[in-house]
Amino acid sequence: MAWRGCSRLQLQLRRCLGDRQAWGRRGIVSCIDPSVGLTEEQKEFQKVAFDFAAKEMAPYMAEWDEKEIFPVETMRKASQLGFGGIYVQPDVGGSGLSRLDTSIIFEALSTGCVSTTAYMSIQNMCAWMIDTFGSQEQRHKYCPSLCSMEKLxxxxxxxxxxxxxxxxxxxxxxxxxxxxxxxxxxxxxxxxxxxxxxxxxxxxxxxxxxxxxxxxxxxxxxxxxxxxxxxxxxxxxxxxxxxxxxxxxxxxxxxxxxxxQGFNIAMKGLNGGRINIASCSLGAAHACILLARDHLKVRKQFGEILASSQYLQFRLAEMATRLVASRLMVRNAARALQENREDAVALCSMAKLFATDECFAICNQALQMHGGYGYLKDYTVQQFVRDIRVHQILEGTNEVMRMIIARSLLQA
Structure with a gap:
């Protein structure tokens, strides 16, 4: 398998690839399956990211949150898979993957911990800015240690x-x-x-x-x-x-x-940052839909399980629809950015606006479906709600996203 210079990820893939049906039993639901439409190569590194999220992040996300632990060693483990410089060029330690590939990876990692994945997205953005706009000396001085996350x-x-x-x-x-x-x-x-x-x-x-x-x-x-x-x-x-x-x-x-040139560098970095943070929202929303579904199937009220309520069925259906629509928008914008299309800035803004708003609504509805339990820190859903709320603010507020989109339309 050719892997565009990313030998560490290739080796990990050989170790991790296994029975896809077993992966499916871990909670992937066909109508919201995030692997639909991906190439075989993309499905493979998506699986590596899901596995890492499930084994190395999800079991610890509550502790990291409560004790405010910065999990540097866990992130360095992720960098050994090629996730420290996903869209940085291979000659300075990056994985050389596309913006769409990056979105797929961050979405999967965020099912394990949104906060930690979001920081990794910032690390990736900083490394990319130096790789893209820096001198050869700067690239070789800074990027290898950033891609390995030896330095943050x-x-x-x-x-x-x-x-x-x-x-x-x-x-x-x-x-x-x-x-x-x-x-x-x-x-x-x-x-x-x-x-x-x-x-x-x-x-x-x-x-x-x-x-x-x-x-x-x-x-x-x-x-x-x-x-x-x-x-x-x-x-x-x-x-x-x-x-x-x-x-x-x-x-x-x-x-x-x-x-x-700094403002131009900053804005180009943020275009990718908006895709990255929207992707983190997708992961949180996907996880919350599965949490809500599982809760509805076991929780009883008025003598019946909640899943038998048509009202809650409809809300769950709306959540799934919002997730898939958001994912399509994000991936479309990622392709536009990779291709350096004229409409890329507006599409990145649309994706960030739509996905962060809709995914927060999904997570918030999932908490509501849990009732009082959803408000307890023993239940994971509340952490997803808290962690992705800021996505509507950072990398350009969603009000600014509306300004960018409107300006693009009016200047045409």
Whole structure:
């Protein structure tokens, strides 16, 4: 089997491939089967991802959430399967897979733990940005250790005063000889304080998007510090902190791309990030439908199992329909992005808007079907609800997605 340079994943496939019927008995339901329409190769690495999620993530997701454990060693195990740099080029340690392949993998992994998978998607995005826009020296310096997750990465765009309006960011980078001196702060940074590499958008020029550049800042650089660890509603298996720059000198050699190219780099990264986070929502929704189905089949009220209620049958049918529609939108957008089509930005925004809204509604309905039990932390469904709520906010709020889609239509 040719595997486009990804020998680690190929070896794992040879070990893990087995009886597909046995896989089917683990809970795959035909009408929502996520493998429908995939190539044999895609089905194989999807199975590896499902297996990893079931064995290495799902049994621990509640503990990671409750104790706010950042499961670095588990993520490094995932990187041994090729999941640390899925769409990074193989010559620097990546798997060289497509955006659709990436979506398939993140959807499967998220059935085991959304929060941890979402951080891995950010790691992948940072590695891809350096791989795509960095110099050969930068690619070979940073990407191998990021793809192996020996080193962790954080994406630093959002600031306390600029979230949706990213082009108004205020963190400055003043050129002084062979260095840039950074001053400012970033907010809500996943991996902040724990990550080793920070991909930072900062202002090297005038106001607006054309004044923004991209820098790689390494942990331990004098002038780099971090805020307190945030207490969050969800995404508790990954730390979130402010990242602070106070006269932080960064070598000019750490600038990714040319001056003024940073905003373009950031937006291109986010297009893929929107597909990734929508894919994480798909995994959560798929898991919640199975949890709801199983609960309806055993829980009794008024002398009958809940599954006999036509009302609940209809709601379950609606949940399944929303999931399949969302998956089709996400995969269509992933193909458009891979092909660099003109409509890719709008389609990525549509997919992120639709999938994160619909999948949250699916998970929330699954919790409702559990009744009071769904509100207990002993039941997994509540964690899926908490973890994917933020997907409607990050990588561009869903209100911003609507703006992008409308602008695409009106400018045509």
């Amino acid at each position: 990465a954080s994406y630093c765009l959002t600031e306390p005063g600029s979230g949706s309006d990213a082009a108004s960011l205020l963190t400055t980078a003043k050129r002084k000889g062979d260095a840039y001196v950074l001053n400012g702060s970033k907010a809500f940074i996943s991996g902040g304080g724990d990550a080793d590499v920070y991909v930072v958008m900062c202002r090297t020029g005038g106001s607006g998007p054309k004044g923004i550049s991209c820098m790689v800042v390494e942990k331990g650089t004098p002038g780099l510090s971090f805020g307190k660890k945030e207490k969050k509603m969800g995404w508790c298996s990954q730390p979130t902190r402010a990242v602070i720059f106070e006269d932080c000198a960064v070598p000019v050699a750490n600038r990714v791309g040319e001056e003024g």
